[in-house]
Amino acid sequence: MKVSELKQEMKKIEITVKVEAKSAPHQIVLPADNMFHRVCEALVGDETGSIFLSLWDEQIENVLLGKYYKIANAYTSVYRSSLRLSTGKYGKIAVAEGTFEVNTANNLSMKEL
DSSP states (O other), X not given: OOGGGOOTTOOSEEEEEEEEEEOOOEEEEETTTTEEEEEEEEEEEETTEEEEEEEETHHHHHSXXXXXXXXXXXXXEEETTEEEEEOTTXXXXXXXXXXXXXXXXXXXXXXXX
């Protein structure tokens, strides 16, 4: 699958992306477990487009700027009127090979839904 094909409420997404940028992590408390968690957003994409990927806790250090990753069992959601890619607790992020550059001009997260 390519980034440009992502739509709202998709599940079981398998996609290879490059990390273009990462925000600084911040802490939140999740109501589900009443624990502190660190979260940040990474701008990821391929030659067809880009999207914000939510990174949690140890994923923040494991996902590096400029590297390629295969994301499996991910899903899309809408947060603050913008499309986001998430792995949730069942998704996987693994190092991958790639040579493409990210098309940041087609940022799906910047298109109001």
